[in-house]
Amino acid sequence: MGAQWKAKHKDLAANIKGRIFGKLAKEIMIAARNGADPAANARLRLVVEQARKASMPKDTLERAIKKGAGLTGEAVHFDHVIYEGFAPHRVPVMIECLTDNVNRTASDMRVLFRKGQQGTSGSVSWDFDHVGMIEAEPARADADAEMAAIEAGAQDLEPGDESVTLFLTDPTDLDLVSRALPAQGFTVLSAKLGYKPKNPVDPASLSAEALEEVETFLAAMDANEDVQNVFAGLAG
Helix, strand or coil, X not given: CCCCCCCCXXXXXXXXXXXXXXXXXXXXXXXXXXXXXXXHCHHHHHHHHHHHHCCCXXXXXXXXXXXXXXXXXXXXXXXXXXXEEEEHHHEEEEEEEEECCHHHHHHHHHHHHHHCEECCCCCCHHHEEEEEEEEEEEXXXXXXXXXXXXXXXXXXXXXXXXXXXXXXXXXXXXXXXXXXXXXXXXXXXXXXXXXXXXXXXXXXXXXHXXXXXXXXXXXXXXXXXXXXXXXXXECC
């Protein structure tokens, strides 16, 4: 799928919300290393907007910014690690982690990949494009996604759930396009770099049982505290 894989089950909403805040806090702390002012720090501005739309408490947001910018005296160090491999039934996956303990994360990944197959660097990434991903929804009735993509400089677009459109950009154009979309009548919900599968597996080609196994695998990955994003080679 174009956007990152997202858990479909809402029965554990509170836990899911907590994980979202935890992941956003890591992104904020890393972005704030280059300055605590969102107006002068494009990466921080994008993550802060995403955090606000996710209803992150203001004190949590401000604490993460100060901690990342070194204003609290606490040391912040996260390693960015990518794991590649396959979910059950040969569905390719890219797992993006931010961790303060690489050995712990590597051990966790070995366990989680037992339900699938862990690959080496480059074994799966060749089948994904590294792109900017912007989720946005129309802010006015006459907003046209195709015209907005052209005017804002996006490379492509994909319709998403409900009225949300996924705008795809060159990685270097992520901030530029996200800034241009509001003028085209769209409200940006999230903006990040990610991985888009070149040859996604059609879920319809899998049995209901097989698809459930894939979803269970992806949900387990997403629940890991060090996993930031899960990108799965599934269509739709």
